[in-house]
Amino acid sequence: MTQGLEMRSVSKFYDAGSERITALDRVSIRVEPGEFVAVVGPSGSGKTTFLSIAGALLKPSEGEVLLNGKNIASLPDKQLSDIRLREVGFIMQASNLVPYLNVLEQLLVVKRMTGKVTPADKAFAAELLADLGLAERMKHYPEELSGGEKQRVAIARALMNDPGIILADEPTASLDTRRAHEVVSLIARAVKSRRKAAVMVTHDERLLSYCDRICRMEDGKLSPMEPAAGSVLS
Amino acid sequence: MFLALKEMRHSKTRFVMIGIILVLVSWLVFILSGLGNGLAALAASTFKNMDADYVVFEKGSNASMGKSLLSGDLTAELLALPDVEAASPMGIIFGSAVRESGDPEEFKLDIALVGIEPGSFLEPAAAEGTGLDAGRPTHVLANESMKDEGFKPGDTFALDGTTEKLTIAGFVRDQTYNHIASVFIPIETWRKLAFAAPGSDKGLKDPVNAIMLQGKNIDPNAIAERLPGTETVTRAQAVQGISGYKEETGTIFMMLGFLFVISAFIVGVFFYVLTMQKSNQFGIMKAIGAKNGFLGKAVISQVFILSLASIAVGILLTCGTAAVLPKGMPFRLETSWVIVYSLVLLAIALLSSLVSVRTVVKIDPLKALGRVE
Structure with missing residues (x-):
């Protein structure tokens, strides 16, 4: 059984009036556990559609999406939410945290969605947060956190259910350079140490050095891109 | 949660x-x-607290005590009908109690005089004092609220506009009719008060307003057939018939x-x-x-x-x-x-x-x- 994420000639069409818009055009990609792939491209190129399909938020019009060897392309909505809960960790654009939960509860609520919260879950959440340098902030609410801290909480939340794949959607959109580096390096580290298949959609070229591979999305087509020559590694 | x-x-x-x-x-x-x-x-508490299931009124009275007049003789006829376990006549008039104390302000209290047969199932239990007694026709059972107006057991009051004097034998609880205190009096006394004017009894023998029945399986239609000129309703319907209720x-x-x-x-x-x-x-x-x-x-x-x-x-x-x-x-x-x-x-x-x-x-x-x- 193949681990990680695999997409086989996935297409997505939208009907807009009499026109048929191709948002994704026969996209194929394979991301192994422990691999961190960046997808770059201009806005409107289909990056978000790509991420939505990979993350079981959207069904493709054609093609196969394999999460840990399981084809999710044609599953009903109910099972898709289960797949999202157990197999996918989302890191979304800045501050998509629940405003009335403190940092620890942000993580535990994910466990609550599956049922009961055990002491082991609490210990795991605390470990994740400590790992991301948030040990001191566990009882704080999102409004008391900086942008970088919020994104680190989002990373921890994405890892909470020990999913097979991590999907990051412009995780640095609202961060300054230093914090953006900090956040992406943390994602990269977690991906390596926890053996996750990770995809980050970004238009922030400064951060590509953290990724193992870079793909370019243009007009719904995905193509591999050589790492920028002489890119700085921290 | x-x-x-x-x-x-x-x-x-x-x-x-x-x-x-x-x-x-x-x-x-x-x-x-x-x-x-x-x-x-x-x-309507006097009605609601009565241990009766059905009420027989005069036909056309719309279940209203004030519009209904029947002969008390019907009681015996009703008792003979199937499913009727008990029957007892009742009448209501309104009056004013005047305290016998030489009160310079001429204190008057509106009351509802409810005529019943002493000892019948219609007589509420006295919470204080004694009950009605056919041998003491001017002794009455009054609602407790009259205590708040200064009446005590044994007090005598006059009825405004009559020469009659009534004595409070005891008090009962939760007995009001048309928003005023009910005073239970023996039905003979009630008749004297209610039909003081000649001809007001329409020539009926032992006139009453209604006859209360006990018996869960009574069929009102059967009674109407047997006794033309009457209409029988449930107690709840009779409550609805109280004016303004x-x-x-x-x-x-x-x-x-x-x-x-x-x-x-x-x-x-x-x-x-x-x-x-x-x-x-x-x-x-x-x-x-x-x-x-x-x-x-x-x-x-x-x-x-x-x-x-x-x-x-x-x-x-x-x-x-x-x-x-x-x-x-x-x-x-x-x-x-x-x-x-x-x-x-x-x-x-x-x-x-x-x-x-x-x-x-x-x-x-x-x-x-x-x-x-």
């Missing part, structure tokens, strides 16, 4: 504000129901009905707006795997907690109100009705929250990615 409580703790002000509205609504519901009960009791209770129930509708909209609209405001948040949670059930439960339990707390506060406030209301106010809170109205309010709140749940179900998790393509 977890999400619901966390959010309520975090945004106290908005939930307290809506809670206050719900408290006021439930408070008003309970006060109105207490007032409705009190008024209904005041209007329907109008009074109808007004209260209409207000209660409006309050229920209002509370449905308050809860429904508040949580709908709240849900719309949070649709992005719900989208995020759906994106990370929350099922509709999980989020729907959060909304419903929020409504449940809020309504339950508000209703509880409403009940406390109502009890407080009942304690400070003046004694003469017709306010009677019955536990059973408080429970019923609480459950109705709760059910209405939960039902109206379903609108919000539907909204939650419709939210697209793609919203979380910030731009739906």
